[in-house]
Structure formats: structure tokens, C-alpha cells
Amino acid sequence: MCARRRDAEGTAATRASRRAELLSAIAGVFADRGYAATTVREAAEAAGILGGSLYYHFDSKESMVDEILSTFLGEMWADYEEVLSSGLDAPQTLRALVHSSFRSIEKHRAAVVIYQNESRYLAQAERFQYLTASQERFERTWKGVLEQGVAEGAFRADLNTGLIYRFIRDTVWVAATWYRPDGKFDAEEIARQYLAMVLEGLQAD
């Protein structure tokens, strides 16, 4: 059949899914080679089209990362919110957040890698102010949980929550760097082992 197909669901849906398709391919290259080091041509090639053609779908290279990152952060915060509004105690919240984080990595690996590697650079631009905002919200959230846990007597009081927050934050997100969906462990198992180390310690008793 020759006529260009007009999807039953209509143009809008088709269009959105095409975007998602393109963005997925693009996020992959951005993650693998770095945002700055990836040329638009390469990104386009990964998506199966030519450089110029990407500009039919996106305004600029920047708007590509933008959409990748904001989509990821949107979903991540939605998941986090669900956890935080469930009325769990501090240790349960911490466990749930860690699990949620590793699940995010599983689902948005490329986006997390980009977030991890390019945030600081991108955050210089006005447009990416939301990255800084997210960062701060992240810090408030986690420190809140840790402090609450200390207050509840569930977590040790002799450690600095600011420091511990940083350790946890880093380990969790950097995991995206080495996580492979086809590896030995799935997200749940990684989360479990991570929590065992962080909560109970490495030491044999």
C-alpha cells in the first residue's frame, strides 16, 4: 500500500509515539557517548534518519535532552510521591525509595546516565533550572527520611545525615552506569543487597 498510513488512533497519538521512539534511540547514544560528544548526526543515525530530519521533531539538540530528562524526572517523582504519601515509617520509606530508585534505573537507564553525567553542565543554562530544583528536592526528601529515622530511634544518631544522604544518593544513581538489564541481578535484587549493606553493615556479627 502506497498512501502514507493515517493511524486509526489518529495523528496525535502516532506523533507522540514516534517522538518517544526517537527519544529512546537518542537517549541511548547520549548515554553511551555523552551529550556533548554526540553529534546530532549520530543521534539521528541511531534513530534511523538523517541529521536535518530531527529538526522536524525537535527544536534543538538541547530540547532533546530536555525532554529526555524531564520525562524521566517526572515519572521518578511520581513514584517517589506515591511512596512518601503512604504513611510508612522511616526505615520502610527508605527501603521503598531505594527500590523505587533502582526500578527507575531499570526503566530509564539511559536517562539516568545522562542525568548523572550531564546535570552539572546542563544546569548552567536557565532552561535546565529544574535540574537544580530537583536536586534540592531530592536532598530535602532524603535528609528528611534519614532525620526522621534518627528521631524515631530507628537509625543511628552518631552519623551526619548530610554525609549519609550523599553516600546513598551517589551509589544509587551511579548504579545506572554499570547496570545491565540482562545482567545477573535484576533491580529488586540489587536494591535488596544494597539495603542489606547500608542498613545492616558489611560486618559479620
Place this chain on the structure above:
Amino acid sequence: MCARRRDAEGTAATRASRRAELLSAIAGVFADRGYAATTVREAAEAAGILGGSLYYHFDSKESMVDEILSTFLGEMWADYEEVLSSGLDAPQTLRALVHSSFRSIEKHRAAVVIYQNESRYLAQAERFQYLTASQERFERTWKGVLEQGVAEGAFRADLNTGLIYRFIRDTVWVAATWYRPDGKFDAEEIARQYLAMVLEGLQAD
């Protein structure tokens, strides 16, 4: 004496110290803005000279990072070797390595950040093969300590050493990202708290 006098501190020494001076400034910008995102002009400006002048001292932008990274890795491994050849048991070794690492961060903060952020990109080039080699040596070293600890009965046997290695590696090095020499905690204190978390766990007993 007839020959034109070469100062006792000598050309060689002067030159080397000038290099170190430049490199220190350059490492700072590379760490802050990213290697790829930093222009040679910017790096030079940070060193107080003009873009072209850097090429009197270095062959290329690449050779600048090269020197920054290899110097850092050289010193780091020298310190690691000292620890590893001291005949300590596994938990002591782990503690000593963590302390050594945070001390490295204190001394070579910029280099560590660069190492963290640019390694994967740089490692594509033949010239930076030593980064991959260092990475592998790092993995062997750490996994060795962890496995020995499990064998000695000092560490829990129910956790995967490969996973734990990664968690530790990431947290330690990523710390360079947020570490500020003038911050609340010095390297020793950070190492102590980190070890407390990792070895004894966050949970109050």
C-alpha cells in the same frame, strides 16, 4: 666558570613546577565544566595565559588531561600499594584503603572528578588505555579484599562481592564531586563515617 649559569634549582625544576602550576589550574576547570565542554582558551585563561601559550607547554588538550590523570593514578596506586603490602587483615585493609581514597580525593580533587566524569569517554582512545587497566586493577584489588574478608569470616557471606565492590567504588569516588576542602568535614572524618555506615550499618541496634 664559563658556561652560562643554570640556576641550582635549575631549568628543569622551574619548568616542572610551572607545568604543575598550569596543570593545577587546568584540572580545576576541566573538573568544573567538563573536559569536552571546556575550551582550551578557557583552560588557559584559568591559568592566566592565552590559549596558544598552553601549547608551549603541552602538545595538545588531550595531553593535558593525560598528565593530570596519570599523575593522580600514579600517586593513588603508590598509596594503595603501601596499604596492600602491610600485611593487614581484610577489615583493616578495607579501612585503610577507604582512608587512602578519601585522602586522594582531598589531595587531587579535580583529578578525581575528571577521572570520574571523563574516563569512559577518554578510554575510547588508545592513549588512555591505562584508564581501563587501572579500572580492572581496582576491581581485582577491592574484590580481593572483600572475598578475603568473607573467607576470614569477618564479612557477611550473603552479599555478592561484585555488587558490593561497585557500591563502594562508586560512593568513594563520587565523593570528589561534592567534597569541598573547606567544608565541615575533613577527609579522615568522612572516611570514618563512611566506614561506619558500610561496616556497621545505618540501623540502630
Place this chain on the structure above:
Amino acid sequence: MCARRRDAEGTAATRASRRAELLSAIAGVFADRGYAATTVREAAEAAGILGGSLYYHFDSKESMVDEILSTFLGEMWADYEEVLSSGLDAPQTLRALVHSSFRSIEKHRAAVVIYQNESRYLAQAERFQYLTASQERFERTWKGVLEQGVAEGAFRADLNTGLIYRFIRDTVWVAATWYRPDGKFDAEEIARQYLAMVLEGLQAD
């Protein structure tokens, strides 16, 4: 038919002719100002586009000369081969080669000038090894003809063929330097006069 129509003259042909068009303009400037002394911007300007645009068509400045020279040498050797395989005797071969050479100059003036002026410099690069090879083949060919002529008793035996070869080679190619297509003489006439001088001598009998 569904596929977007690719004109019969086709993309390939269009592209090739565009290349040839650009190359012709570029060869002109390279010949006039020298390869090293010509900037890419100037070359582009001569082709009616901007500096950067040339890189859509060519990999590098070097690959531009490369294509110019190898195209010329390819055609020149094809013509030479035709002469050499015609079974002519030495004097006839010499005459035919000279005519062929001047015809080459007429057709590829710019390329010949470039060949003449830049060969030694370019030949330093691996990529231009074929220039040296061509040079050697050239020497073998011409000395062969001269020696055969001497053996046949057609040429004087008291002159050194190596020297004579060089005189002939130089004069022929350097002619590209002053040859103007709109000048008083065409390639055939120049060849005729040149042969008269070289074969019969300047001296009135």
C-alpha cells in the same frame, strides 16, 4: 511507483558532477596561490560557497588535492598507456608522448601546476605515496623510450639518457606554468615546436 523518484541522471551523477565542479574551482586556486598558501576559505570562495561547506563534500583539504592529482594522473597514464601499447618505434613514441603530455596540460592545467609545485611536499605523507610511484614509473617509461631510440640508432648515443630524461620531463611539465588556453599557440603547436627543438636542434643547418 511508490518510492520517491530518484531522477534518471540520479543523485550519484549529480553528486559526482558537483564534486567535479567544486574540484575544478579549487584546483584553480591551488594552482595559482599554492596549496599551502591557499586557505580553505579562499578555496571555498572560489567555488562560491563558504569554508565549512566544503567539508560536506570532502574530508579535508588534503583529500581535495588528492582527488585533483589522482584524477589527473589517472587520465594521464591512461593516455600514456595507449601510446605505449601502439607498437610505435622510439621516435614516434617520443613524439606521441610529448603530444599527449601537452594535451594533458591543456586539459588539466591546474592539476599539472599543482603536481609540479607541491609534489615534493605532499609526497612526504603516506597518503601521497602514489606521487612518488608515478614519478618512478614516469622515469622508467621515458628512459625506456630514450634508450630504445639509442639502440635503434634513431637517437644520438653520446648523450646520457638520465640527463636527457630530466630535461624533457621538466620542460614538458613546467610548461603548465605558463600555458594559457587562450594564448597564441594551442597544445599541438607547442608540442610540434618543442619536438622540433629537442629532436632537430636549434641550430640552423
Place this chain on the structure above:
Amino acid sequence: MCARRRDAEGTAATRASRRAELLSAIAGVFADRGYAATTVREAAEAAGILGGSLYYHFDSKESMVDEILSTFLGEMWADYEEVLSSGLDAPQTLRALVHSSFRSIEKHRAAVVIYQNESRYLAQAERFQYLTASQERFERTWKGVLEQGVAEGAFRADLNTGLIYRFIRDTVWVAATWYRPDGKFDAEEIARQYLAMVLEGLQAD
């Protein structure tokens, strides 16, 4: 002895000979690698000093070639003048000029090569107008000899003197390109063979 030597002939002479010494080394590199392609550093290295030091002796890179070329042309024209004012007939003059030219090549090989390769490029600058002037004087001189020879009945009348002049000019100077002082033939022998070819022809009688 330590004190810097003050030559008996005094500073001026010493200075001049030092210049000549430097210039000779510089001319060598310019000839071998091309004027544009040779860096001042390389030229200086060939002279055994550092780049900056050359500027004590010369104003600029340009003034180095300038001095090389004008010195050569000065001597060459002096020799030519001697020939031209000797009252020889045309064939004898031609012979003498060719011999003089090959002797110039023998003595100023590097300068001749530079003259040959860079003239056209350099002549663009006001400062090198004398190259064009020399060229024109050269043409007048040679065409004069040829025309006189034709008038005297010594040279064939059926050849265009303009063309013949060019052939001779080119061959003679390009010889500098391949002439090696330690080669099989010296300047006199090369001149003899060249004249044999050009005057009597290649053809066996």
C-alpha cells in the same frame, strides 16, 4: 678561552659572515621543505639556534628569503652581464649563458630552488617586486639572444622565440631541483649535454 672572541677583522666582517652562515643553513631548509611549509623554529634549528634568536639577525621570515634571493640574483646578473658585454655572437652567448646558469645552480642550489618554487607566491608582495623585474629582464635577455641568433642565420627561423625562450628557461632552472653536487655530473658536463641537445638535437644524423 672564555671571553667571547672579537675577530681581528672586527665586528662588521664577523657579523656579515655570521649572517651568511645562518642564511646558508636557512636557505637549505627553505629549499627542501618549501618556504611556507618551513617554520621559523625549523629554520633556526637548522642554523643551530633557537627560533627567537633569529630575530636578532633578521627582521622577519620574509627578510630571510629576501636576502637569500636578492643575493643570488645579484651574483647571477653580474655573471650574466659579464657574458653579455663580451661581444660574443649569439650561439657563443647562448652557450656562455647556459654554462653560467648551471654554474649558478652549482653555487646557489638552495637559492635557485627557492626562486623556482616560491617566486610566484612571493611576487605578490610589494617587497618582492624585483623578482618580477628580474623575470622580465631575463626574458628580454634570452629572447634577445635567440632573435639575434635567428637574424645572424645561426638559429632556425621556423621556431617561435617566445616558446623556445620558455623551454630553455624552464629546463635550466628546474635543474636545480634535481642537481646534486655529489652526483655523476658536474655543472660543466650538464651544461655541455644540455647544449648538445638543444642546439644539435636528439636525432642521430
Place this chain on the structure above:
DNA sequence: GATGAATGAGCCTTCATTCAT
């Protein structure tokens, strides 16, 4: 006279972006 560090203009090249088809 010579050194070596620095300058700054300019070169080749890359690449995000545009736009006619």
C-alpha cells in the same frame, strides 16, 4: 647574542542549525 616563555592572529575542521525540494 641567545633563551624561552608568551602573544595573538589565523588556519583547518566540526557541528548545530536552516531550508528548498
Place this chain on the structure above:
DNA sequence: CATGAATGAAGGCTCATTCAT
């Protein structure tokens, strides 16, 4: 929607030149 040719602003790097020592 996609193509491919072109744009133009940098970017890394080179190099003639200067100058304090």
C-alpha cells in the same frame, strides 16, 4: 516527513613575532 546541501560560529592548534632576562 525526510533529504541533502549549505551556513556560520566556534574550537583546537600552529606559528611568526616579541621581549625580559
